[in-house]
Amino acid sequence: MAETILALEGATKRFGGVPAVRAMDLTVERGTITGFLGPNGAGKTTSLRMSLGIILPDEGRARLFGKAPNARTLDRVGFLPEERGIYKKMVAEDAVTFFGRLKGMPAGKARQRAGEMLERVGLGDARKKKIKEMSKGMAQKVQIAAALVHDPEFIILDEPFSGLDPVNQKVLESMIRAENQAGKTILFSTHVMEHAERLCDRIVLIAKGRKVFDGTVNEALGTVPRxxxxxxxxxxxxxxxxxxxxxxxxxxxxxxxxxxxxxxxxxxxxxxxxxxxxxxxxxxxxxxxxxxxxxxxxxxxxxxxxxxxxx
CATH class of the missing domain: 3.30.70 (Alpha-Beta Plaits)
Known part of the structure; x- marks a missing residue:
């Protein structure tokens, strides 16, 4: 039986008394690519934040590697948040190195990996460029490099294709496949179905804060009249x-x-x-x-x- 990397069990979250997520059950098994889909405002980001312990559910619970999210389990996770969080006055290489250090990497190893990841996302020549001087797409690629710099087992990407042009969206799709082929488990949220259709082993669809579908892409396609x-x-x-x-x-x-x-x-x-x-x-x-x-x-x-x- 496959290991469960992430489990939300009956997770409910309210803001001002209004439910943003209702009784959410979500499991992600090791080695899979799972698409977490839904329209804007459906509760995707809130669910991901509960998964990582950034916010706590009002009801239900989150389990990451079988435990409540904590510093040790979070070190095994690479997270790309929807709200990008890189320091604009830093140069790209320093920014990615900094995130590696936050995950406990030695300074030399963090800087080496930063250079490797920036090459991988196509920013090798821009490693000494300040974030504030970059385009939105370039800054997005720096953030992706920062999320992967510590070689995490479990990768969570919240709207990772936002801000990327079609060429760089294809590059990111290739990176996601490569990470998965290397044994990584991946969960990404999106409201752009083409990426999910090409990448995912399984999709979970939410609407109005609750899960409305959980299955394979082919099973989802089977819900549509031929x-x-x-x-x-x-x-x-x-x-x-x-x-x-x-x-x-x-x-x-x-x-x-x-x-x-x-x-x-x-x-x-x-x-x-x-x-x-x-x-x-x-x-x-x-x-x-x-x-x-x-x-x-x-x-x-x-x-x-x-x-x-x-x-």
Whole structure:
């Protein structure tokens, strides 16, 4: 059985009497990449802060490496907070070295690792540059280097892709994969689904302060109705035929003179059955295209379902 690195058990946190997180259960197992997803204001950052003991839950508890978060367990964690916390008047190398020293690294080793990490994030030539002279993206990469300088077992990244351009987002994705392949356990929060879909073994989705999904990416995609895009030429109306297989949206005429429909397949229905029914009915097909669902659609579907439920 895999070791549990982090566990939130029934964790609830209120601010001014208003619940920000409600009865949160979250487990992260060793060696996995877990995406902690949700819209802005869903309670992701509050949950991560409870996980690290930065704030205490009003109810429930947090366990880090099997214990309440403490100085010893936190030394095994690398944390990138949502609010960046580097000293702008320091040069990059000194800033990363400082964070290594805070984690108990000897001075020489901390400076050596700082140089290595800055090279790794593409800032080797900027190691002597002051943070205040850097772009937002460069400063973000310094913070990432600072979070990893002490070679932590468990890496927690709160909105790590914020402020990075697409090229550097790809670099960070590669770093996350490399850290995981080296045996590190990773938990990152985001509201950008593309990163989670490419990286995660498992995702946990929260909305309105409570967990609404916990499973694999494929399991999340399975919550979205399977969709087919259809275009027909002159001949029998396709809508009555398609209605037997799911929910049909008549999208009207296209510029090419075909009629377009969207079919959300009913549970148990298959796209091939709908295709056979159209052919048997004599419908002339210009297009019949099953559409692969993406995590973004699953995210929207699950969040909207959660927000329709009473608090």
């Amino acid at each position: 969709r087919v895009l259809i275009e027909t030429g002159e001949g029998p109306d396709a809508a009555p035929v398609l209605a037997a297989h799911g929910a049909v949206t008549d999208d009207g005429m296209t510029g090419e003179g075909t009629h377009r429909y969207t079919l959300d397949l009913a549970p148990g229905s298959d796209a091939q059955d709908a295709l056979k029914a159209l052919v048997d009915a004599g419908v002339r097909l210009a297009r019949f295209e099953p559409v692969r669902a993406h995590l973004h659609e699953a995210f929207v579907h699950l969040v909207e379902s959660a927000e329709r439920e009473p608090a």
